Amino acid sequence: MRILADQNIPLVEAFFGELGEITRLPGRRIDAAAVRDHDILLVRSITRVDAGLLDGSRVKFVGTCTIGTDHVDQAYLKAHDIGFASAPGCNAESVVDYVLSSLLLLAEEAGEALDERTVGIVGAGNVGSRLAKRLSGMDVPHLICDPPRARDEGRDDFVDLDTLIERCDVICLHTPLVDTGDHPTRHLMDARRIRALRPGSVLLNAGRGACLDNAALHERLAAGGDLRCVLDVWEDEPGIDEALFPLVDIATPHIAGHSLDGKMRGTELVYQAVMHHYGLPVRCKLGQLKPDPWLRKLVLTEWAPPREALALCVRACYDVRRDMVGFERYRRRFGMAEGFDRYRAEYPVRREFSTLRVDLKKNNNDLREAIAGFGFKVKLAGK
Numbered sequence: 001m002r003i004l005a006d007q008n009i010p011l012v013e014a015f016f017g018e019l020g021e022i023t024r025l026p027g028r029r030i031d032a033a034a035v036r037d038h039d040i041l042l043v044r045s046i047t048r049v050d051a052g053l054l055d056g057s058r059v060k061f062v063g064t065c066t067i068g069t070d071h072v073d074q075a076y077l078k079a080h081d082i083g084f085a086s087a088p089g090c091n092a093e094s095v096v097d098y099v100l101s102s103l104l105l106l107a108e109e110a111g112e113a114l115d116e117r118t119v120g121i122v123g124a125g126n127v128g129s130r131l132a133k134r135l136s137g138m139d140v141p142h143l144i145c146d147p148p149r150a151r152d153e154g155r156d157d158f159v160d161l162d163t164l165i166e167r168c169d170v171i172c173l174h175t176p177l178v179d180t181g182d183h184p185t186r187h188l189m190d191a192r193r194i195r196a197l198r199p200g201s202v203l204l205n206a207g208r209g210a211c212l213d214n215a216a217l218h219e220r221l222a223a224g225g226d227l228r229c230v231l232d233v234w235e236d237e238p239g240i241d242e243a244l245f246p247l248v249d250i251a252t253p254h255i256a257g258h259s260l261d262g263k264m265r266g267t268e269l270v271y272q273a274v275m276h277h278y279g280l281p282v283r284c285k286l287g288q289l290k291p292d293p294w295l296r297k298l299v300l301t302e303w304a305p306p307r308e309a310l311a312l313c314v315r316a317c318y319d320v321r322r323d324m325v326g327f328e329r330y331r332r333r334f335g336m337a338e339g340f341d342r343y344r345a346e347y348p349v350r351r352e353f354s355t356l357r358v359d360l361k362k363n364n365n366d367l368r369e370a371i372a373g374f375g376f377k378v379k380l381a382g383k
């Protein structure tokens with residue numbers, strides 16, 4: 001078998017090597033000519049998979065090592081009897097780490113604690129529900145808006161989006177990009193809703209760029225400095241709005257889910273689906289391949305003040321400022337679109353909070369709860 005894979009998918013040789021010959025290409029260079037003579041195609045979110053790419057090829061299976069699937073024409077795959085798998089939830093923890101690192105930074109800049117503000121989560125799937133769990137662990141008040149789940153599960157504890165906007169100081173978007181059906185999400189945050197955001201509030205988008213009307217956001221940010229904004233995803237990536245970029249407090253190039261753990265999990269999930277599709281045994285396991293994190297343990301004494309100690313753990317593991325500064329450096333050097341893609345292709349190793357163990361020398365309950373709530377492993381001295 002011949003396999004064509006995006007060069008930014010880790011461990012492809014280790015997982016798929018036994019199946020045949022592997023060719024690697026940058027995602028934006030995967031075109032119809034490159035795909036034609038391959039049996040299996042492995043992509044990330046930047047490769048549009050549709051008739052234009054696959055017509056006339058011998059591809060029989062497409063895997064995307066991502067959570068999002070809006071770049072794949074699944075109806076086309078089904079109609080042409082081409083197998084398909086994505087990697088649900090693979091990098092959800094990574095996105096939550098990104099959100100918490102960002103919110104912590106903005107809270108510190110404002111001289112506030114995280115639990116002083118109510119967080120609104122829009123889209124409570126793999127990402128949003130994990131964010132809700134960690135916020136609960138930290139006693140941060142939060143509200144959830146997820147109309148499809150509210151309908152399917154009969155939830156009366158969820159709220160609608162306008163209520164969420166009215167009642168929350170921090171709005172986090174974690175919706176997929178959906179154009180059809182009862183709950184489309186393209187420009188879900190439209191000009192009216194962006195205008196309705198409370199003065200001093202924070203708007204964060206780590207779902208898909210087009211869930212938020214970027215032109216309307218630009219207008220609101222340009223008009224006054226009362227809204228703080230975190231954008232990891234943008235309309236028209238990688239050639240994003242150059243004028244919006246400097247108005248955003250935390251601007252990153254679609255890397256919220258780019259922890260090594262999340263990417264490797266994505267490869268493993270798609271590998272399992274491929275083996276299942278071809279009726280082959282699943283022999284390779286991520287546990288055998290995963291490198292140890294180079295920071296495994298932090299030890300805190302009983303004198304550690306909770307706020308500072310928590311910030312230290314977050315920064316030791318993943319500091320969002322690294323990606324803000326890194327993206328800015330690449331943008332200056334290569335221009336917006338090339339800098340956006342290059343930073344992602346050369347992304348530095350990042351491990352999830354859950355890979356760091358924090359040892360506490362004394363049973364300090366406030367600190368233990370805060371650190372465990374953020375997603376770190378906690379070990380108490382003597383246990």
Ligand SMILES: NC(=O)C1=CN([C@@H]2O[C@H](COP(=O)(O)OP(=O)(O)OC[C@H]3O[C@@H](n4cnc5c(N)ncnc54)[C@H](O)[C@@H]3O)[C@@H](O)[C@H]2O)C=CC1
Binds near residue numbers: 091127128148176
């Ligand atoms: N920035 C990044 O690096 C990453 C971005 N993503 C994006 O985040 C999205 C969400 O990821 P998951 O939570 O894993 O997906 P998921 O499919 O598990 O959950 C999505 C949730 O959104 C809800 N939803 C759908 N339409 C909605 C609407 N109109 N209003 C409110 N909620 C709505 C669904 O009911 C579902 O519960 C992905 O589809 C992907 O586009 C995912 C991973 C990394």
Ligand SMILES: O=C(O)C(=O)[C@H](O)COP(=O)(O)O
Binds near residue numbers: 254258
């Ligand atoms: O999993 C998803 O969905 C994502 O958005 C990915 O984290 C994006 O990674 P790339 O496909 O852009 O490398």
